[in-house]
Amino acid sequence: MKGKIKNKIILLEDLAKKVADYKKAGKIVVQSHGIFDLIHPGIIKHLNMAKSQGDILLVTVIKDKDVRRGPGRPIFPENFRVESVASLEQVDYACLVDDEKPFECVRRIKPGIFAQGQAYKERDRKIHDKIYEEEKEFYFGKSKIYETGGFSFSSSQIINNFLDIYPQETSSFLKSFARKYSFDAILDQLNHIKKLKVLLIGDGIIDEYHYCEAMGKSTKALLVVHKYMAHEIFAGGAFIIANHVAGLCEKVHLVTLLGKEDSKEEFIRGALRPNVDLKFFYREDGPTICKKRYINQYLNQKLFEINYLNDTYIDEDCESNIINHLNSAIPEYDLILISDFGHGFITKKIIRVIEKSSKIFAVNTQTNAANAGYNLITKYNRPNFVCLDETEARLATQERFSNIEDIAKNISKILNAEYFIITLGKRGSIGVSRNHEVNLTPVFSTKVVDTVGAGDAFFAFAAPCFAQGMPLDLVSFIGNAAGALAVQIVGNKKPVEKYELIEFIHAILK
Incomplete structure (x- = not known):
């Protein structure tokens, strides 16, 4: 230069x-x-x-x-x-x-x-x-x-x-979609979501990223010794979903569970948007859930993860207090979001209360190392909106190799959900409606930094769009756009902002 x-x-x-x-x-x-x-x-x-x-x-x-x-x-x-x-x-x-x-x-x-x-x-x-x-x-x-x-x-x-940013299939999809929905029409729909009143119940999780550098093999054990470099702490799980939704909607009420000792409540309150109204419940027999991931800083590769949690169900007294709160709170809200990580917070009795009292309720049941095969969407009855990833959908049907469209139709029929969407990673998403409409939306991401939290972003943006009455293809499109932005963020460092989503949509529809 x-x-x-x-x-x-x-x-x-x-x-x-x-x-x-x-x-x-x-x-x-x-x-x-x-x-x-x-x-x-x-x-x-x-x-x-x-x-x-x-x-x-x-x-x-x-x-x-x-x-x-x-x-x-x-x-x-x-x-x-x-x-x-x-x-x-x-x-x-x-x-x-x-x-x-x-x-x-x-x-x-x-x-x-x-x-x-x-x-x-x-x-x-x-x-x-x-x-x-x-x-x-x-x-x-x-x-x-x-x-x-x-x-x-x-x-x-x-x-x-x-410039060929996208493969031909995705480019053709976007051109066709832009003919059906103008940018101004999508923007108008998103702006109308602001008045939606949302109650979110789910497992709040503290995500810690510990960055390391490999030093070499230990002389006394079969392991690689790493040197600590730095760490970051994020509000994940239901906390990040609350922040996503609060960027769209003015009124968000979060119901979640903390550990009585070392609750990390001060950090959590500071990490949430001002318009997230909080209701904490506490368990005596476990910590606030914390997931520590150890990452090779140079390669940006996760080495291993340690979970601090008690994933047995909460006791009856705590459950009763939660149910009493939900019975009084649910009627005030337009949409109930359930972020179920299967860590012992959302019991069968709590599920029944939500099913009975909600105007509209949307569910995301997550499969992770602590609950694989045990936290299935089939424990819910007649949810209005459901979002799962492919593994979660296959586990729910016990179909490892079947065609994913057949699986989507099967689960949708069992649940009788109005919209059921499966996210497919690099293949985008597939959605099925109660009236048998099938929608395929390609992936929009071209740069992936971290996939952690992408499904949460999809759910957080797609569910309010559904509650606002948007058609299936538009709900899937907005969810995929939010996911494409989320994979560019390290962990749950920050929520996807509404203006970022709108800028992204504006760019890809040109």
Whole structure:
């Protein structure tokens, strides 16, 4: 990289200081912000118009980890993208920034003018509605928003039309789907979910990721010795599902179980969204469930897992207290979600209460190492919506090799569910309705970081869509899109945000 270009690329902290100095000197600073994956004529025109509004043009480029605009994005890694931007004559400074919270860098830099591109002007008004209405002042402060005009190009549209991101089958599906459902129609449906009142009951789980580095074979035992490097703690299980749903719906009530000793309640409360209303019950004979995974940091491969739990059923007193609470709470909610990990919390009596009292209830029974073969969907009667993975569906029917469509139809008939969806990993999902409609949706993910929590994200987004009355193909589409975003997140580090889902859908339907 030439010295002149290299000197234009600086850190965010340094950029904020330079901007403050320029403003003191009476200079007008203009900021543009985005991915800048492809430098096409629309971007050049946008930057030229942005530069014409002031004395200094700075461009903030979103880091790879926060790019969830669509499949295969970014095409080019962050160091190439920021160098390409810095190579443009009209750009004075370029900077790589986090974008986990949209436009956070604008708030920190405080430019005189924020230049908004023509291609994204309407898209961002729809996707980031809160930013443009309720929180505009917080992010942009006194910065004037300047919308560059003229003709526009979209990088997503260019990529979708000219680069083979998806196999032919998936591309054909998306073109057909886009003819049936416009982006605006899907956005309108998602926005209507906001008023849905949801009660979630399920096993809350603390996920710990311990990162290690292999040192070599032990001289005294047949094992590989690892060196501890770092660790992260996430709120998983029903906790992450609550966070997913709370991004869609204003009112979410979580009913879950903690251990009496070392409950980790403070961490859990801090990890949940403010609009998640909590009702904890406690068991005397076991801990809050914690699953520790040990991971080779270099290869990003899981080595082994240790579970801290008591997976026997809760005692009768605790069960009675839960049932009393559900009897009084369930009538207030439009949708009851059951996230059943089979760890002793959701008993047969609790299931019967939910079945009897719910307007609509949706179930996800999970198979894991602690319950394989024992936590089957068939213990539920007439659920409205069910979501399982392929292994869970095959165990429920004891059909190891049968055609998956036949299995889906069989379980749907046994349960008499309105919608029954099986997630199929790389093969997408298959859905069956009570009126015998069968829907196949391909997978949308092109980059997989971690599959843990992908099924939870699918369930958390698909179930409210079902409760809102969306057709099976649209419910499956939205669930698959949420799953594609979830596999790009390490464990349950963060929920899939509504704006990320909308951006992703906007990109793949272009």
